Amino acid sequence: GDLHIINKDLSPDGFKRSTVLAGASANKASFPGPIIKANKGDTFEINVIDELTDPSMDRSTSIHWHGIHQHHTIWADGPTWVTQCPIVPKESFQYKFSVPDQAGTFWYHSHHRAQYCDGLRGAMVVYDPYDPYKKLYDVDDENTIITLSDWYHNTSTFLIQQPGPKIADSTLINGLGRWSNQPNGQLAVVNVEKGKRYRMRLVSLSCDPSYTFAIEGHNMTIIESDGQSTEPLAVDSLQIFAAQRYSFVLHANQPVGNYWIRANPSLGTSGFAGGINSAILRYKGAPNKEPANNATSPNGKLLNETDLRSQRGVPGKPVPGGADLVLNMTIGFIAPDTFTINDVPFVSPTTPVLLQILSGAQKPEDLLPSKSIYPLPRNKTIEINFSLSDPAGAPHPMHLHGHHFSVIKSADSQQYNFKNPVERDTVAVKANTTVAIRFRTDNSGPMFLHCHIEWHLVAGLAVILAEDTGDVRTENPVPPDWNKLCPNWNNTPADI
Ligand code: C2O
Numbered sequence: 166g167d168l169h170i171i172n173k174d175l176s177p178d179g180f181k182r183s184t185v186l187a188g189a190s191a192n193k194a195s196f197p198g199p200i201i202k203a204n205k206g207d208t209f210e211i212n213v214i215d216e217l218t219d220p221s222m223d224r225s226t227s228i229h230w231h232g233i234h235q236h237h238t239i240w241a242d243g244p245t246w247v248t249q250c251p252i253v254p255k256e257s258f259q260y261k262f263s264v265p266d267q268a269g270t271f272w273y274h275s276h277h278r279a280q281y282c283d284g285l286r287g288a289m290v291v292y293d294p295y296d297p298y299k300k301l302y303d304v305d306d307e308n309t310i311i312t313l314s315d316w317y318h319n320t321s322t323f324l325i326q327q328p329g330p331k332i333a334d335s336t337l338i339n340g341l342g343r344w345s346n347q348p349n350g351q352l353a354v355v356n357v358e359k360g361k362r363y364r365m366r367l368v369s370l371s372c373d374p375s376y377t378f379a380i381e382g383h384n385m386t387i388i389e390s391d392g393q394s395t396e397p398l399a400v401d402s403l404q405i406f407a408a409q410r411y412s413f414v415l416h417a418n419q420p421v422g423n424y425w426i427r428a429n430p431s432l433g434t435s436g437f438a439g440g441i442n443s444a445i446l447r448y449k450g451a452p453n454k455e456p457a458n459n460a461t462s463p464n465g466k467l468l469n470e471t472d473l474r475s476q477r478g479v480p481g482k483p484v485p486g487g488a489d490l491v492l493n494m495t496i497g498f499i500a501p502d503t504f505t506i507n508d509v510p511f512v513s514p515t516t517p518v519l520l521q522i523l524s525g526a527q528k529p530e531d532l533l534p535s536k537s538i539y540p541l542p543r544n545k546t547i548e549i550n551f552s553l554s555d556p557a558g559a560p561h562p563m564h565l566h567g568h569h570f571s572v573i574k575s576a577d578s579q580q581y582n583f584k585n586p587v588e589r590d591t592v593a594v595k596a597n598t599t600v601a602i603r604f605r606t607d608n609s610g611p612m613f614l615h616c617h618i619e620w621h622l623v624a625g626l627a628v629i630l631a632e633d634t635g636d637v638r639t640e641n642p643v644p645p646d647w648n649k650l651c652p653n654w655n656n657t658p659a660d661i
Contacts, residue, residue: 167212169194170226170252170285172219178335179347180318183219184284185226185275191216196340197312197370198287201273205293208263215252222283222320225251228260229276230289231408232269232392232590234567238262239519239610240643242566244276246513247613247629250520250650251277258646268293269392270310270366270410279321279619282372288312290366291392298364298388301397302414305364311355311444312339313378313405313428314370321372321619328501331620333374336428336436338444345435352455353444355426357417364388365415371407372619374430375560375593377467378403380446381424381458384465385413387473391589393569396474401465404431406562408591408617421448423456431560471578473587479571480605481546483583488548488603492539496561496594496616496626497554503625504616509536510625511615518611518629520651523643527634532611541606543633548573549614550601551594561621564591565604567612567632574601591617609633609640 169191175184177196188194203209209230217224229243241260242248252258271289274281288310315333317324324331335342339353357363365385367378379385379402386399389412397414405411426444427437437443445455481488497505504510514521514533526532529540541547551563560576569590574581576595594600615627633640 167214168228169214169216171216172222175284177337177340178316178342178344179350180334180344182318183221183320185217185222185280186284187287196284197314198273198285200287200307200310201289203264203291205268205291206265208261210259210261212257212259213252214257215254217254222322223278223280224254225277226275226280226285227251227277228273228285230260230262230271230273232271232569233262233264234267234608235262236608237640239567239608239637239641240647242610244566244613246515246517247611248519249517249647252650256650258650259644261644264291267291267392268296269389269394270368270412271392272368272370272410274370279325279372279623282317282321282324282619286314286370288366288368298394301386301388302362302364304361308356309363310366310368311426312368312370313376315372315374315430316342325620325623330432331373332433333430334435335441336376336430336443338426338428341444343441345441348441352442354447355444356447356449357415358449359417359421361417363415363417365413367405367411367413369405369407369409373407374432375404375406376428376430376436378405379427380415381427381456382419383415383424383446385415387411387413387468390473390587391569391591393588394476395587396476398473400468403468406560406591406593406617408562408564409589417448421450423447423451423454425456425458469577470572470575470587471580471582474585475571475588476585477588479573479583479586480603481548485581485601486548489545490541491548491550493550494628495552495554496558498558504621505625506537506628511537511627512625517651518631519637522611522631522634522637529631529634532631537628539628539630540634541630541632543606543609543636545606546603547606548601548603550599552599553594553596556596558596559618560593560595561626562591562593562617563614564617565612565614567608567610568604570602570604572600573603574599576600606632609636
């Protein structure tokens with residue numbers, strides 16, 4: 166189908182601003198964007214049409230389908246200057262890709278500069294008709310998707326130019342929230358019926374903060390992390406970092422009533438803790454009002470990532486470094502506003518890396534930006550060790566395109582797990598500890614690896630893994646309109 170990208174004034178928290186939105190038609194454009202749904206095995210064909218007009222923001226765009234591997238279609242992955250040129254105003258581009266072996270909870274967002282912070286973000290679900298966990302829940306539909314996001318009253322274009330941390334003005338759940346000057350605005354309501362079990366799909370659309378998430382009076386049995394099934398694990402609350410997803414089963418087994426859905430942001434006070442509250446879980450038959458209990462902090466058992474178990478093993482040998490290739494990546498910070506990996510800030514090339522590869526540059530040393538490119542051979546086990554040079558550095562949710570990975574050492578533990586650690590596509594790297602991941606190289610193309618705090622990405626916290634460059638051309642046939650994107654771009658330098 167079509168996805169129109171438009172500018173529109175919106176006030177999801179009571180403050181009106183110009184935004185960048187997606188919709189099946191221009192007048193259906195919304196925040197969050199429309200839920201994109203498919204079944205395992207389906208092919209997506211999404212025609213993205215750039216109808217942006219607001220001169221105060223960037224008018225180019227592109228969309229990334231976060232968590233989708235893009236085997237044989239790496240040209241449809243989305244990050245501008247990595248796998249494509251931006252789509253310019255009045256142009257369109259068709260993303261076509263299939264999901265033969267993936268199911269779960271994903272999302273999509275602009276991958277052009279920090280544009281998704283202006284609104285271009287939404288949930289995407291790939292249902293598995295043969296989900297082995299089906300017997301654990303009764304309901305799994307559009308109403309069981311819960312999106313969390315930070316919301317800013319200024320445009321990303323403006324915020325990027327301001328030095329220092331950018332603090333969101335509000336926390337939105339399913340696109341609704343309250344700003345401190347508008348403490349009585351409408352909140353999202355998630356409706357349940359007593360006795361039923363719901364597969365809730367929690368999606369962080371965040372540009373920056375993590376959220377400590379809980380539902381008053383209910384526990385959550387986690388069954389999925391970032392599109393990978395886990396062994397069921399019951400917790401009372403969890404911390405979800407930017408771009409991560411969880412599915413959990415919620416059993417509506419409490420007295421009929423209203424219960425707070427709490428999302429406490431790691432930055433700022435505009436979530437539950439600020440007294441502005443977050444969203445409401447409402448049982449059928451309960452009065453149309455807010456929960457009475459206003460306790461500010463969720464309590465009970467907080468998820469420790471190390472307790473999450475996948476159902477698959479880990480590639481490589483069960484010792485640290487037991488992989489074909491080990492890469493160490495140290496995250497650094499240069500005041501006031503530059504981030505580095507192994508001392509190099511990522512600077513976007515002016516020709517997409519994929520185009521460089523297809524034009525004949527196959528050796529990593531020929532690719533730009535050369536100091537940020539790490540070659541990966543095909544059919545090997547890769548281990549990456551992340552650490553932070555700054556002991557006061559914020560947790561960085563590191564995301565790898567084209568793969569999911571096993572978290573053999575989480576920031577939540579000193580121990581390695583080589584047997585059945587959680588698998589995901591975005592992992593939090595924290596100060597004073599190492600986080601180690603493993604995956605097999607079974608894809609080909611330039612894979613972006615970056616911090617999913619958008620302000621850090623635009624400040625350099627990224628590298629590119631050039632995977633199996635020799636096979637990119639034969640493995641990823643590009644459609645003619647992919648080729649057309651770049652000359653158009655060069656003709657409109659005003660949109661840089
Ligand atoms: Cu969801 Cu490169 O990002």
